[in-house]
Amino acid sequence: MAYDKFTTLTSPAVPLPIENIDTDQIIPARFLKAVERKGFGDNLFRDWRYDKSSQPIADFPLNQSKYSGKILVGGKNFGSGSSREHAAWAIYDYGFRVVVSSFFADIFQGNALNNGILPVVVSPEFLEKIFTAIEADQDTPFEVDLQNQKFTICASGESIGFDINPYKKHCLTHGLDDIDYLVSMKEEIAAFETK
Amino acid sequence: MKTLFDKIWDSHVVKEVEGGPSVLYIDQHLIHEVTSPVAFLGLEKRGLKVLRPEKTIATPDHNVPTINQHLSIIDELSRNQVEMLKKNCATHGIVYHGLGSEGHGVVHIIGPEMGITQPGMTIVCGDSHTSTHGAFGAIAFGIGTSEVEMVFASQCIMQPKPKKMLISVNGKLNKGVTAKDIALYVIAQISTSGGTGHFVEFAGSAIESLSMEGRMTLCNMSIECGARGGMIAPDQTTFDYVKGRQFAPKGEDWDTALAYWKTLKSDADAVFDTIYEYEGADIEPMITFGTNPGMGIGISENVPNSDKLTGSDKLTYEKSLKYMGYNQGDKMVGKQIDYVFVGSCTNGRIEDFRSFAQFVKGKKKADNVTAWIVPGSRAVEKQIIAEGLVEILEAAGFELRQPGCSACLAMNDDKIPEGKYSVSTSNRNFEGRQGPGARTLLASPLTAAAAAVTGVITDPREFL
């Protein structure tokens, strides 16, 4: 699937200062029954967002209109648990393009990159600074510069570099995916098989 | 100076991408109804067919009912997914082991059973517990749906090479300690993120003493410490298990395969990025008290307090205990439970039901306990019947259900009600994993059996 090309993004952020946010919380298993890749955003963080009678839970950040933006900031070890890619789809479908944390689970990180989401790893201290900045002003903007691999708290000008695999960076900036690449390798693969 | 992992990985690299991941060839692709439909859809949109249908097998397991499987699935969405899988397999020429067929079962149980899982292979599936197959000395790991589509399209996947970790457990295991306890112990030691970025090799005399079933349980849980997967070098136990199975090599092919498999071990001077060593004697039957698999303790211990934690770690810990309805310092033994679930790709193999049945033999299920005894596959179900375990279970008040993932992730009707406690042999105790509001206590089949007959958390060693 083609997704939007990613270069730079300046946006306020939604804070979720919880650690070990696992994919069962991001999208509970009972919403995995779809056979298409649509509408997962509605059920993003379903059980934290809504109570049993489907009423929004007022103090959950996604339900607080003061928070907005295309950046989600989560606590350490974001995306642990089940490999379900639906977690990345739900985050993308909801409208987030960047997830920031001090640590991501492996599979989630791969799934995010495959689906047009940029996972940004910052130091634990910097993560605290981000949370503090949002607490002080929920509209405070952040800048994500993929080209220069830099994340900036615009208000204070403080920034931090982040790592990304050069190949994935190329894919994200061009809106390409791995399958396009692999299909182009057909002959090499066939040759490998006869080895 | 290569590790077991290096040997298999290096022999499967088709190409190294400049500044990017490796293109890795996949020997076996396992698919199920939940993570495949969107991948098939993507493939069709690109106008492609599955490149190697003969290297792919399919089974519906995640959301199938575990009673009355001969009837049509009642839940419409589940039925739709299962039917889509069947249809997609027919379109692309993939062998499909449907509900009620001889080959049906949880995908990670049927692969090894049929002899499809073999040493030295690369195996992937859109399910994190694909790591199970690492027990045979294979590189096996879970992938996301877009990677499923990659494998469909090219029989390859793009993967950066992970770091290598060695976890060795030496010495004899204590009475009542199983592979599941080793797994929960290791995860409690290194945490749910301790293995991130790594592929684990398990070694040491305690590991070598495990049966294939036990090794599968351990490798299955390896990902719960954050690792990409876990593996164990193949040895005589492995070869004996594989030999004679439906898809195992035969005759001369067997000899050739065996000669190769015997080379599959880490060289004495192989270099690991991270090493942990444990003593088997330090491990007791384990149980979890919180909402991630790293929150496990020896069953005789008390719920740890949060004194040493600070900031968000402390908040997360307290939130977790609140969800579980437990307090710091609580004794685990004696706490009331409501449900027992025996099954899943972690502990849904014949050995698990043998150990459960042996334990409950001549005893009675506690009245306050609802038990779901769910075989991992049709073959396991048949074996349970053939060995006369059903009679033992029934006499003790337990009923055998039909194969599937069941309450491991509660996508079907097998959901633990809100607030109820479930001693479960599965692999995850996240909030809501076994149903909204359900409280999961991960443990071995033995510990589950002890709880099932007493109605409270019980140290199984008391009965051994």
Ligand code: SF4
């Ligand atoms: S039993 Fe549980 S972990 Fe295993 S494949 Fe099924 S859902 Fe996944």
